[in-house]
Amino acid sequence: MELGLKGKRALVTGSSSGIGIGIAKMLAAEGVSVVVHGRDATRAQGTAKQIEEGGGIAAVAIGDLSTDAGAKSVAEAALAAFGGVDILVNNAGGRAGTGDNSSWLAVDSNDWAATYQANVISAVRMIRHLAPKMIERGWGRIIQIASTIGASPIPTEPDYGASKVAMYTLTLGLSKALSNTGVTVNTISPGMIYTPGLELFLNDVASRMGFGSDRAKTEAFVLKELLPQTVSRMGQPEDVGAIVLYLASPIADFVNGANWRVDGGMSRSIS
Numbered sequence: 001m002e003l004g005l006k007g008k009r010a011l012v013t014g015s016s017s018g019i020g021i022g023i024a025k026m027l028a029a030e031g032v033s034v035v036v037h038g039r040d041a042t043r044a045q046g047t048a049k050q051i052e053e054g055g056g057i058a059a060v061a062i063g064d065l066s067t068d069a070g071a072k073s074v075a076e077a078a079l080a081a082f083g084g085v086d087i088l089v090n091n092a093g094g095r096a097g098t099g100d101n102s103s104w105l106a107v108d109s110n111d112w113a114a115t116y117q118a119n120v121i122s123a124v125r126m127i128r129h130l131a132p133k134m135i136e137r138g139w140g141r142i143i144q145i146a147s148t149i150g151a152s153p154i155p156t157e158p159d160y161g162a163s164k165v166a167m168y169t170l171t172l173g174l175s176k177a178l179s180n181t182g183v184t185v186n187t188i189s190p191g192m193i194y195t196p197g198l199e200l201f202l203n204d205v206a207s208r209m210g211f212g213s214d215r216a217k218t219e220a221f222v223l224k225e226l227l228p229q230t231v232s233r234m235g236q237p238e239d240v241g242a243i244v245l246y247l248a249s250p251i252a253d254f255v256n257g258a259n260w261r262v263d264g265g266m267s268r269s270i271s
Helices: 018-029 041-053 068-082 109-137 158-177 196-209 215-226 237-248
Strands: 009-012 033-038 057-062 087-090 140-145 183-190 259-262
Touching (some): 018 033, 018 041, 018 057, 033 068, 041 057, 057 068, 087 237, 109 140, 109 158, 140 237
Parallel strands (some): 033 057, 087 140, 183 259
16 A cells, blocks of 8 residues: 655654664655654664665654753754654653662652653653644644553553553644644554563563573463463564554544554553
């Protein structure tokens, strides 16, 4: 299917690793000029090089989105790279807490604030910088990468889950604020996606359970005992990227303010 993305310009925040790399590569493969973002220049340039070696067009913007100055710098670099940004994918984030996360009450207020900065406020900063030009052009796509944990929180990461569910509300409210502008806003909520972070989690499980290097056994245990799904495999960055392609395309004009779960059926809720 022709998605109508050729010639569009995208900024994918946090695209020097994990899910972001998959999203950036898939957009580039559809003819989108992609600005790769990260805090580590070497890794971001590595992603851009991979895109270019695959025949795509890429540029790099480096900066810390958890600060006003860093976000402004990234936005300016992204706008200058290709003369504008049509598609903003707010993928950067994570759990910023540094303290004990053994229980809900052990996560202190500084951890809460840092995690909200990483996931929510950073996205708000980029939206404020890039949405006005989309509105002027009468077309744009804003896509937030949240998490299934937002709808199905776990007690040891309350700050992360709450920040991700906040992104659902951010999306819905913004979609209404941008009514009839040609700019749509949607959220994607991944579940277990094979990234370096998940790799560390699986290694820890394997060590605790004595599975050694048997990755298949470790994954089977996680899927059955710890984080059950209705699909019998771990997700891949490309699973998320496929939904980004659809939501970013002109054929998704009628989809706005929605949350799309890409979690292998992990969620126990209907929302």
